[in-house]
Amino acid sequence: MKKGRANIAGNRLEWLLTLPSMGWLLFFFAVPTVLILVMSFKPANAYGGFGEGWTLKAWIDMGHPSYPLIVWRTIWLSLLTTIICIGFALPAGFLLGLIRSKWRNILLLLVIVPFWTNFLIRVFAWKVLLHPLGYLKRALMLVGLASDETLLLYNEWAVLLVMVYTYLPFAILPIYAASEKFDYSLLDAARDLGASASKAFWLVFVPGIQRGLMAAVAMVLIPALGSYIIPDMVGGPSGEMIGNMIARRVFNDRNWPHAAALAGLLMIVTLAPVLVAFFTEKQHAAGATREGGGEAE
Amino acid sequence: MNEFLVFEGVTKRYGDFYAVRDVTFEVRQGEIFALLGPSGCGKTTLLRMLAGFIEPDAGRILVDGKDVTGIPPDKRPVNTVFQSYALFPHLTIRDNIGFGLKMARRGKAEIAAEVDRMLDLVDLVEHADKKPDQISGGQKQRVAIARALVNKPRVLLLDEPLAALDLKLRQRLLVELDEIHDEVGITFLYVTHDQTEAMAISDRIGVMNRGRVAQIGAPAEIYESPVDSFVAAFIGDTNFLEGRVIERLGDEYSLVAIEAMGEIRVYNDREISPGDEIHLSLRPEKLSIQTSAPAATDEARNAIEGTVEDVIYLGALTRYWVRTGERRLAVERQHSRFLLDEKPPTWGDKVWVRWRADDGYLLRDFAPEHAEMLSLPAETE
Numbered sequence A: 001m002k003k004g005r006a007n008i009a010g011n012r013l014e015w016l017l018t019l020p021s022m023g024w025l026l027f028f029f030a031v032p033t034v035l036i037l038v039m040s041f042k043p044a045n046a047y048g049g050f051g052e053g054w055t056l057k058a059w060i061d062m063g064h065p066s067y068p069l070i071v072w073r074t075i076w077l078s079l080l081t082t083i084i085c086i087g088f089a090l091p092a093g094f095l096l097g098l099i100r101s102k103w104r105n106i107l108l109l110l111v112i113v114p115f116w117t118n119f120l121i122r123v124f125a126w127k128v129l130l131h132p133l134g135y136l137k138r139a140l141m142l143v144g145l146a147s148d149e150t151l152l153l154y155n156e157w158a159v160l161l162v163m164v165y166t167y168l169p170f171a172i173l174p175i176y177a178a179s180e181k182f183d184y185s186l187l188d189a190a191r192d193l194g195a196s197a198s199k200a201f202w203l204v205f206v207p208g209i210q211r212g213l214m215a216a217v218a219m220v221l222i223p224a225l226g227s228y229i230i231p232d233m234v235g236g237p238s239g240e241m242i243g244n245m246i247a248r249r250v251f252n253d254r255n256w257p258h259a260a261a262l263a264g265l266l267m268i269v270t271l272a273p274v275l276v277a278f279f280t281e282k283q284h285a286a287g288a289t290r291e292g293g294g295e296a297e
Numbered sequence B: 001m002n003e004f005l006v007f008e009g010v011t012k013r014y015g016d017f018y019a020v021r022d023v024t025f026e027v028r029q030g031e032i033f034a035l036l037g038p039s040g041c042g043k044t045t046l047l048r049m050l051a052g053f054i055e056p057d058a059g060r061i062l063v064d065g066k067d068v069t070g071i072p073p074d075k076r077p078v079n080t081v082f083q084s085y086a087l088f089p090h091l092t093i094r095d096n097i098g099f100g101l102k103m104a105r106r107g108k109a110e111i112a113a114e115v116d117r118m119l120d121l122v123d124l125v126e127h128a129d130k131k132p133d134q135i136s137g138g139q140k141q142r143v144a145i146a147r148a149l150v151n152k153p154r155v156l157l158l159d160e161p162l163a164a165l166d167l168k169l170r171q172r173l174l175v176e177l178d179e180i181h182d183e184v185g186i187t188f189l190y191v192t193h194d195q196t197e198a199m200a201i202s203d204r205i206g207v208m209n210r211g212r213v214a215q216i217g218a219p220a221e222i223y224e225s226p227v228d229s230f231v232a233a234f235i236g237d238t239n240f241l242e243g244r245v246i247e248r249l250g251d252e253y254s255l256v257a258i259e260a261m262g263e264i265r266v267y268n269d270r271e272i273s274p275g276d277e278i279h280l281s282l283r284p285e286k287l288s289i290q291t292s293a294p295a296a297t298d299e300a301r302n303a304i305e306g307t308v309e310d311v312i313y314l315g316a317l318t319r320y321w322v323r324t325g326e327r328r329l330a331v332e333r334q335h336s337r338f339l340l341d342e343k344p345p346t347w348g349d350k351v352w353v354r355w356r357a358d359d360g361y362l363l364r365d366f367a368p369e370h371a372e373m374l375s376l377p378a379e380t381e
Ligand SMILES: Nc1ncnc2c1ncn2[C@@H]1O[C@H](COP(=O)(O)OP(=O)(O)O)[C@@H](O)[C@H]1O
Pocket: B014, B018, B019, B037, B038, B039, B040, B041, B042, B043, B044, B045, B046
């Protein structure tokens, strides 16, 4: 009983504490989102503004023949970025959580150090590196892995490379945060019960840091889907993503309703995985409470 | 045939520090063998070398005649009950218990049947579908035991399995563990720092001190005939008496001058001759206390006069500190009768402490620092 009452008090406090961030979300996320959606149902006028009345034209224009390709590229580039980032972040987070010496802080610092340099500068640095006359290509040519015709810049692979580079810390940090709380003796228990090292990793460690893993996926996948600067700087025409389309509609065509509809489309693509994750998690939690019972011996 | 589990000169070093040093002993098939020793003496290190998490720097470990050193933990025929339970939090109790069988790629139906049998054995049938954080500490412990036992290991390793539980629950689980052992007949290697636990459950005990095995024997052997002052003090309370042999009294007894106390008779537990320095361990419950002077003492009895300095009433028994000359003796007296009818000695009483010469035990080795482990260490001047 006591515990229940404490929970209610705790909940109220939690509500009060979340109020400011709720307000923030309302004014800087919910309101602009609704505005964008409303815009997408207005007609455009020739001067970059809105016409009178309502229309579905912007949404019908989504059927533009060049769009499916770009939407598809946005999705697969983002998914691949996420998979590669998680692929690096899982072992990295595992080791960071395991190390108990001063090395942990040194390695963590190395993960965070890129944030000390401006994002644009870092992407620009990649542009220099990947440039047809850049160091990377010359080095690759020297060892015979690239020829004069090889293009490192202005394609999908350049976008993928720079996205993985950019988002990797966002995958490592939540996984590290979860592994730091993970009880590594569970892996001994798994080995003791006959699990190989890799089975222990996949069947005990990964489920044990599940929340961190989900957070890492969200932290990489969602910004990746909305990428604009990276494909703009290193992608070229064959590396364009939805973000670039939106920018083009706004800056070149000055067609705000069309840009708004594209933004709506991006939102749908982005929200789908989040909603799926949210509902499976919720079911999970509901299942646990239903099974929950007495603590009594 | 009897030597089922063998440690042969097993050594583990961390830098210059020996966590386990040249340990050699055998465990018989089907017995409960307790490794007993103070925290930090190397018990866990020894157990983890058997489980395969640590490789010894020297020596080998044989299970059923087969050298297991160098084999990874998942391939060894032993299972461990970890002190912290180490249950998988994302799996139900049922799936926790079935984990080992799943790793061994056993059939679904077979796993279900085996798990059900285990749930029944540890009395957890109605909790089968809960998660570990929904059950109590005692229940977690039983899950940990079932999860290990279901794999039918050749040896079950238990690392302080009850240390995290409160006293009453510990005592109850100890009995349960004993019953489970009777039922499954698997060899248990039981690590603990609690001597009452070790004595209650094990067939034999190996007492460890600073990485070495000090003595191996049945609980009564260890308690009654400790080889040195460490074992004597660790396994229970005792009085340490230091003295010098004056003369032999026939084959069985010798006359000994105890420092600051007087002359007493001791049983010749080993060959001693006049002039030898000896150390005697005298358990408090072997001493009796009385307020009247004893009648003439026979050859095999000692009687020392003293004054009661302290009385500690413990319900079933009372512990007395009796001053005799310049030293104190701990004496325990059982209350077999209603206390008021007994008229026990009390503070300041002049008393006689008596014991049979056979009831002391001559230690092979003695180190003064072990007296610090007693509830009333020797006074230092
Ligand atoms: N990885 C290690 N590095 C250095 N010293 C260790 C390590 N593991 C254990 N030790 C030391 O070895 C000794 C024995 O440890 P342990 O086997 O855990 O003792 P017990 O289980 O008997 O309490 C302790 O003094 C401990 O500090």
